[in-house]
Amino acid sequence: xxxxxRFLLDNVFVQxxxxxxxxxxxxxxxxxxxxxxxxxxxxxxxxxxxxxDELVWHKLVPLKxxxxxxxxxxxxxxxxxxxxxxxxLQATTNTCVSGCGMAESTSHFF
Amino acid sequence: MKISWIVWSSVCLQKEFGGLRVRQLREFNLVLxxxxxxxLLVDRxxxxxxxxxVRYGEEAGRLEVGGRSISSWWREVAKIRDGVxxxxxxWFAGRVSKVLGDGANTLFWFDKWVGDVPxxxxxxxxxxxxxxxxxxxxxxxxxx
Numbered sequence: 001x002x003x004x005x006r007f008l009l010d011n012v013f014v015q016x017x018x019x020x021x022x023x024x025x026x027x028x029x030x031x032x033x034x035x036x037x038x039x040x041x042x043x044x045x046x047x048x049x050x051x052x053d054e055l056v057w058h059k060l061v062p063l064k065x066x067x068x069x070x071x072x073x074x075x076x077x078x079x080x081x082x083x084x085x086x087x088x089l090q091a092t093t094n095t096c097v098s099g100c101g102m103a104e105s106t107s108h109f110f
Numbered sequence: 111m112k113i114s115w116i117v118w119s120s121v122c123l124q125k126e127f128g129g130l131r132v133r134q135l136r137e138f139n140l141v142l143x144x145x146x147x148x149x150l151l152v153d154r155x156x157x158x159x160x161x162x163x164v165r166y167g168e169e170a171g172r173l174e175v176g177g178r179s180i181s182s183w184w185r186e187v188a189k190i191r192d193g194v195x196x197x198x199x200x201w202f203a204g205r206v207s208k209v210l211g212d213g214a215n216t217l218f219w220f221d222k223w224v225g226d227v228p229x230x231x232x233x234x235x236x237x238x239x240x241x242x243x244x245x246x247x248x249x250x251x252x253x254x
Contacts (some may be wrong), residue, residue, distance in 0.1 A: 005233050012224055014251055016152045018211035020223075022151045032148035038141045041201070042134055044127060074128070 072106060080104040143183075144202055147190045156202065169215075170244045179226070213247030223247060 005096055026034045026040060056069045071077045080094040096104040123129025150173070153159060166176040166184065175188045190202050208216045208223040216223050219230040219237055230237040239242070 001233055001236060005229075005236060008224060012210065014210060014213040014248060016212045020211045020213060020215040020247075021209050022148075023207050023209050024148065025207055031152070032145060034141050034145055038138055039124065039146060041137050041141060042122070042124070044123065 072109075075106050077106055077109070079106055079109070082106070143186050146183075146187050147202055148206075150187070150191070164229055203249055210247065213251060216247040218245045218247045218250045221247075 010083060022031075024030075027033065027036050030036070037044050056066050058066075061069075068077070068080055072104070075082070080089055080096075082105075083089040084091060094103045096102050120128060121130050122134045124131055149156070150159070162173055162184070166173040166180065167191045176184070190200065206222070210216060210223050219240065220228050220243075222228045225232060229250045230243075232247075
């Protein structure tokens with residue numbers, strides 16, 4: 001442990017001209033800003049789909065296609081599972097129409 | 111017209127994530143308090159800092175939390191500083207580090223100035239053996 005510590009410290013040099021200063025690791029240029037830190041604290045940690053903005057809402061893509069794609073990515077297609085969750089369908093009738101015997105969920109579609 | 115209900119936590123998200131950027135008050139308050147915590151580090155010459163020193167006392171370059179009758183503002187700021195209720199040293203303390211100059215104002219053991227964790231955690235057993243735990247980096251290099 002002493003060796004490791006010594007090795008670590010051997011590569012550091014103090015500079016007598018400049019004084020020590022604090023650094024905010026997430027923004028080494030501007031330091032701590034309320035805007036920046038609030039953004040970091042409130043950004044969802046799970047990898048959500050952000051890059052889809054240009055893909056889904058592309059002006060060459062027909063609007064109805066964009067809407068279906070958006071509903072798909074946000075899990076808002078009226079699949080049998082989600083209809084059931086909203087109480088529109090009985091529990092026994094949630095199997096996929098292709099007859100594969102699985103429940104019809106958003107991820108099952110494709 | 112049918113009203114579409116959206117869960118509140120989604121409404122509060124940034125627009126990039128499909129929200130309306132409604133402020134989350136708890137988080138926003140925390141961030142504003144954190145700004146004071148940041149100023150405690152970088153604005154020590156300020157008059158407000160001297161007021162705090164007189165009001166709560168200072169030991170080893172660190173403001174005391176103070177015992178009774180402390181302002182609720184200071185209690186919350188001190189909580190952020192000490193990372194109360196968080197294992198990783200806190201969302202604040204884990205994200206500040208010292209850029210070394212002459213080493214005269216950097217605590218050798220407690221400040222994060224080399225590597226990702228302060229040396230008192232990285233070399234916990236060496237730290238236990240240390241008599242002067244509040245040495246500055248400059249002092250330690252003088253010894254070498």
